[in-house]
Every structure is written in C-alpha cells, then in structure tokens.
Amino acid sequence: MTAPIPNDSSTVQDPDSPDDVQFLAAYSQFFAVSRDLAATLDTALAGIIQGTNAEAGALFLLDEATGELVCHAAAGPLDLRDARVTPGQGILGRCLRRNAIESLRDGRDDPELLGAIDEKNRLIVRSALCAPLAADGRPFGAIQVVNQRPRGSFNERDSYLLQTMANSAALAVANARLTEELVRQEVTQRELDLAAEIQRNLLPNGDLAGLPVYGVNRPIRQVSGDFFDYFALPDGRIPFALGDxxxxxxxxxxxxxxxxxxxxxxxKRSDDPAAILAIINREIHETSSRGMFVTMVAGTYDPGSGLLRFANAGHEPPLLRGQDHCYSTFPAEAPPLGILPDMEFWTQEINLEGGEFYIFSDGLMEFHYQEHEELGIGGLIQMIEGLSDLPISERLEALLSELDREGWEVRDDLTVLVIDDSRGARS
Amino acid sequence: MASNLSEARNQDVVRLAGSVDLEHSPDIRRTLLDAVAERVDIFVDLSEVTYIDSSGIACLVEALQIARNHGANLGLFAVSRQAMRVLELARLDMVFSIHDDLASALQAKP
Structure with missing residues (x-):
C-alpha cells in the first residue's frame, strides 16, 4: 500500500489550518486500514518527516526482552534501521519515562539523539523533538525528528503535529501487532484442527458397524490424551484397548x-494382553519425558464364545454388567505404562456370558455436578441401567448427552468403550 | 503447593499439600526436581494432599525416574486418604515405596 502523502506541508503554518487537518485525516485513514507493521512504520515516519519539515527522523520500538529501543524505520541522511539504544537520561529515556513529548533546542550533547546514535555519519543536531508511542497509557516506542529545515528549530505547531501523528501511528502499530498475533493464532488453530483430525483417524472408523464393540471419545481440549481402539481379526476375535x-x-x-x-x-500379532502391555510399557519408558505415563486396559474379545481376556495397567477398573444386572469391577493388577521398564502384567480371563463390559477413562468418574459431587461408579451404574435398552451404537452417545443435559461438568478427556455380549448366539 | 521441609545429610524431605494437580504441577515439579538434583534420597510427605491428579503423579514419577538414574530413590510417607485412594487404584504402590511416617521411611531406607 502506498502512503497517501497529502499536499506539501511546507505550506502549512497553523495547527488549526484546514491543510493540517486534511493532512492528519489522510494519515489517520491510512493507519486505520494498514495491517502490515513494517509498511505502517515506514509510512508513519515518512509522513512525520514531511509534516514537520525535519531533516531526519527515526521510529523506535521497545524490545520487551532486553529493554532496548530498536530502530524500525529511519528517514534522512542516517540509516539507523536496527540500531539499538538503551533508554537512559537522554531524550528517548525522558520521553518514555514521562510518556510525553520532549524537545531540545540544542542537543549536541545528548547521547540519545539521532546524530549521536550513528557513530560513523554524525549529523549535527540543532534541534529535536521526541514523541512517545503508547497504548493504554504505556509507552512502547518513540518517534524522534531532528533539525527543522526552514526555521532551524521546531515550534508548537510541529510538536502538536508530531504528537497527533504519533498517537495515530501508535494505534496503527497496536492494530498491526494484534493482526499479526491473530494470524499466528489462526495458523496454530489450523495446525491444531489438522492434528485433531489425524487423531480422530487413529480411532476406529465407521466401517466397523456391526461389531459388538463401540467406543466414544470426547476431548476436553481440541486434542485428546485418551484413546480407544478395536478391530476384527480374520478368526472373528476382536482386540480392543482403551488408554489414558x-x-x-x-x-x-x-x-x-x-x-x-x-x-x-x-x-494384530499377539493374543496375550499382558505381553502386549509389557512391550508397550518398555517402549514408552524408553522415550519417556516429564514422568508421563499411560493407564491402559487392553485385551481380546471372542464374540463366538463370550471369552474376554484382558490386562489392566493402572487404569480405572472396568465394569461388567452381568445379564442378571449384577455389576462387578476389575481393578488394575499392575501400574501404568512407561514408569518403570521391567514391570509384570497379568492377563485376566472372564466370560461375559451375555453381559456388557464397560471400560472408561477417569474423566467419566470425575464428572462433577454442582462443583463438588463426582458421578462415581454408583452414578454411572444408574445411568447405564437407564440406557441398556438402546442399541450399542446409540448407548454411549446417549450417556454423554444425558450427562450434558443433567448439567454435569466435565474436567477431563472422556472416553468410554463397551463390549456387548448380549447378542451372543450361545444361550 | 510444595515446600522443602528439612534437609539432612543424604536425605531430603519435601512436603506437598493441597491440590497436586495440573494447575499446580509446574511449581511442584520444580520443587521435586530441585530436590532430586541434589542426588540424595527424597521422602515426600503427602499427609496434607487433598487432591492429586495424573499431572501431579507425573511430577512424582519424573522425580522418581531421575532419582533412580542417580542411584538414589524417592519414597512417599504419611499419604493422605485421598492420595492413597488414587495411588492404590492405579497400583502405584508397586512403583513407589510408601511408608506410614517419616521415621519408618528413614528406617526402611528406600
């Protein structure tokens, strides 16, 4: 975008003159639409130099990390771009501390004047003005102009013009920074969306309809620390797992x-759940960081016989709902995966005998109601009883909807897997 | 919340209190890692812990792993009922040595 440089301001003499107003209005308009920080800064400075008839000027922004002022735009005989100044007792330091315009009639001794900052090409400074760039009353930079050309010194009208333009420029810089931040956030958001999509694809997809196993996963954030999996082997058995x-x-x-x-x-390669968990345990431990671990129930279900073999590594006890509506739980017999390299795991073997086997992440147990009460195993059993007539594919979704409707507050990723043996054709 | 209670030769006691969870885990992690960096046996007092989640446990696990790499150990003692419920459910009693009080922890030498 090109700068909308208005009429030659050498003709402008009065701060209240229509030409000044026109000049400022044109710049304000440019700043209002500018979203490119570098272009905004260059345009701001060019306009200020022109408006005040200065020989040279520079725009500095505060580097929050070092406390230094860094020159982002320069105009005139000195190329100060990227020059760094530590604001101290000079004109820049005073301007920032007071958050007010500073002027010098003879500033040859000031170490923070443009002429002094450029060691190689010294510029003799006869007069200078320095205005803060501030947002919310907090200065984050300054614009300095030196040597008013026709008169030799800056007057009140120059101060007024510089401060007004600096105010607009500060707004424009704040806007441009906000835009950059939004763009960065959008990029991060797009990457998160993609990560979430890839993660969803790690879970079983729709073509497993018809299997007597069903799972749901609802992340508390965009991506989940929980997972479940199940798939059918050629002989009909179904390996399954749920991890947190x-x-x-x-x-x-x-x-x-x-x-x-x-x-x-x-x-796909082993039918021994304990052996599978032992291998995953070692693999995760080998590359572990920050003490992270995984609780997991993994096993194999044989729909032909109702036989369920599984191992539990530090996970919330799965819940068996017997055909007679009696419930039993299966606490872990080994710690979570990834903590210590040589842990032993045990395979438990049960027959579902027409019952249903629920595995869930602790997010389900820790569902909170009105701040303090947790759903707990009793609450879960009550809900399951109310939903047991629904087909397997609808039951878990209904469970989640019920929790939503009842005003329970979820604080963790939430994952539930159910193995339904009630269709077993054995009885 | 976390604080170093006392420091004896070759041993250090760290007390955790309140919610040992995701929100507080950065501070807790720093305290525990500072303690294990001394390459001494660490005993962690969990008597005042009212809630512990997996992020809090991960801090203890990381400290345990580092301590073991140094040839030292990390044990827990005076574990509150709330914390013990979580530790037992996840079978973390097979990972950490757990003692009734500091005296028995020191005697057992993890």
Whole structure:
C-alpha cells in the first residue's frame, strides 16, 4: 500500500489550518486500514518527516526482552534501521519515562539523539523533538525528528503535529501487532484442527458397524490424551484397548498417538494382553519425558464364545454388567505404562456370558455436578441401567448427552468403550 | 503447593499439600526436581494432599525416574486418604515405596 502523502506541508503554518487537518485525516485513514507493521512504520515516519519539515527522523520500538529501543524505520541522511539504544537520561529515556513529548533546542550533547546514535555519519543536531508511542497509557516506542529545515528549530505547531501523528501511528502499530498475533493464532488453530483430525483417524472408523464393540471419545481440549481402539481379526476375535495419558493437551495427544499405534501394531500379532502391555510399557519408558505415563486396559474379545481376556495397567477398573444386572469391577493388577521398564502384567480371563463390559477413562468418574459431587461408579451404574435398552451404537452417545443435559461438568478427556455380549448366539 | 521441609545429610524431605494437580504441577515439579538434583534420597510427605491428579503423579514419577538414574530413590510417607485412594487404584504402590511416617521411611531406607 502506498502512503497517501497529502499536499506539501511546507505550506502549512497553523495547527488549526484546514491543510493540517486534511493532512492528519489522510494519515489517520491510512493507519486505520494498514495491517502490515513494517509498511505502517515506514509510512508513519515518512509522513512525520514531511509534516514537520525535519531533516531526519527515526521510529523506535521497545524490545520487551532486553529493554532496548530498536530502530524500525529511519528517514534522512542516517540509516539507523536496527540500531539499538538503551533508554537512559537522554531524550528517548525522558520521553518514555514521562510518556510525553520532549524537545531540545540544542542537543549536541545528548547521547540519545539521532546524530549521536550513528557513530560513523554524525549529523549535527540543532534541534529535536521526541514523541512517545503508547497504548493504554504505556509507552512502547518513540518517534524522534531532528533539525527543522526552514526555521532551524521546531515550534508548537510541529510538536502538536508530531504528537497527533504519533498517537495515530501508535494505534496503527497496536492494530498491526494484534493482526499479526491473530494470524499466528489462526495458523496454530489450523495446525491444531489438522492434528485433531489425524487423531480422530487413529480411532476406529465407521466401517466397523456391526461389531459388538463401540467406543466414544470426547476431548476436553481440541486434542485428546485418551484413546480407544478395536478391530476384527480374520478368526472373528476382536482386540480392543482403551488408554489414558497423564495430563491434557498436545503433549498428552502425542504420547496417545504413540500408545495407540503400538497397540494397533501389537494387537494384530499377539493374543496375550499382558505381553502386549509389557512391550508397550518398555517402549514408552524408553522415550519417556516429564514422568508421563499411560493407564491402559487392553485385551481380546471372542464374540463366538463370550471369552474376554484382558490386562489392566493402572487404569480405572472396568465394569461388567452381568445379564442378571449384577455389576462387578476389575481393578488394575499392575501400574501404568512407561514408569518403570521391567514391570509384570497379568492377563485376566472372564466370560461375559451375555453381559456388557464397560471400560472408561477417569474423566467419566470425575464428572462433577454442582462443583463438588463426582458421578462415581454408583452414578454411572444408574445411568447405564437407564440406557441398556438402546442399541450399542446409540448407548454411549446417549450417556454423554444425558450427562450434558443433567448439567454435569466435565474436567477431563472422556472416553468410554463397551463390549456387548448380549447378542451372543450361545444361550 | 510444595515446600522443602528439612534437609539432612543424604536425605531430603519435601512436603506437598493441597491440590497436586495440573494447575499446580509446574511449581511442584520444580520443587521435586530441585530436590532430586541434589542426588540424595527424597521422602515426600503427602499427609496434607487433598487432591492429586495424573499431572501431579507425573511430577512424582519424573522425580522418581531421575532419582533412580542417580542411584538414589524417592519414597512417599504419611499419604493422605485421598492420595492413597488414587495411588492404590492405579497400583502405584508397586512403583513407589510408601511408608506410614517419616521415621519408618528413614528406617526402611528406600
């Protein structure tokens, strides 16, 4: 975008003159639409130099990390771009501290004047003006102009013009920074969306309809630290797993992807759940960071016989709803995966005998109601009883909807997997 | 919340209190890692812990792993009922040595 430089301001003499107003209006308009920080700064300075008839000028922004002022735009015989000044007792330091315009009639001794900052090409400074750039009353930079050409010194009208333009420029800089931040956030958001999509694809997809296993996963953030998996082997058996990575967010999601991939690979090759967990445990421990671990239930279900073999590594006890509506739980017999390298895991073997086997992340247990009460196993059983007539594919979705409707507050990723043996054709 | 309670030769006691969770885990992690950096056995007092989540446990696990790499250990003692419920459910009692009080922890030498 080109700067809308108005009429030659050498003709402007009075701060209240229509030409000044026109000049400022044109710049304000440019700043209002400018979203490119570098272009905004260059245009701001060019306009200020022209408006005040200065020989040279520079625009500085504060580097929050170092406390230095860094020159982002320069005009006139000196190329000060990227020059760094530590604001001290000179004109820049005073301007920032007072958050007010500073002027010098003879500033040859000031170390923070443009002429002094450029060591090689000294410029003799006869007069100078310095205005702060501020947002919310907090200065984040300054614009300095030196040597008014026709008169030799800056007058009140120049001060007025500089301060007014600096105010508009500050707004424009704040806007441009906000825009840059928004763009960065949009990029991050797009990457998160993509990560979430890839993660969803790690979970079983729709073509498994018809299997007597069903799972739901609802992340508390965009990506999940929980996962579930199941798939059918050629002989009809169904390996399954549900895992919960410690923590939440992207770091949990990355480890979730590793644990899920390991299970997908090993579940096709071994029918020994304890052996599978022992391998995943070692693999995760080998590359562990920040003490992160995974609780997991993994196993194999045989729909032909109702036989369920599974191992539980530090995970919330699965819940069996017997055909007679009696419930039993199966607490872990080994710690979570990834903590210590040589842990032993045990395979438990049960027959579902027409019952249903629920595995869930602790997010379900920790559902909160009105701040203090947790859903707990009793609450879960009550809900399951109310939904047991629904087909398997609808039951878990209905469970989540019911929790939403009842005003329960979720604080963690939420994952539930159910294995339904009630269709077993054995009885 | 976390604080170093006392420091004896070759041993350090760290007390955790309140919610040992995602919100507080950066501070807790720093305290525990500072303690294990001394390469001494660490005993963690969990008597005042009212809530512990997986992020809090991960801090203890990381400190344990580092301590073991140094040839030292990290044990827990006076574990509150709330914390013990979580530790037992996840079978973390198979990972950490857990003692009734500091005296028995020191005697057992993790």
């Amino acid at each position: 990575v410690s923590g939440k967010g992207i770091h949990a999601a990355l480890l979730m992807a590793k644990a899920a991939s390991l299970f997908r690979c090993l579940g």
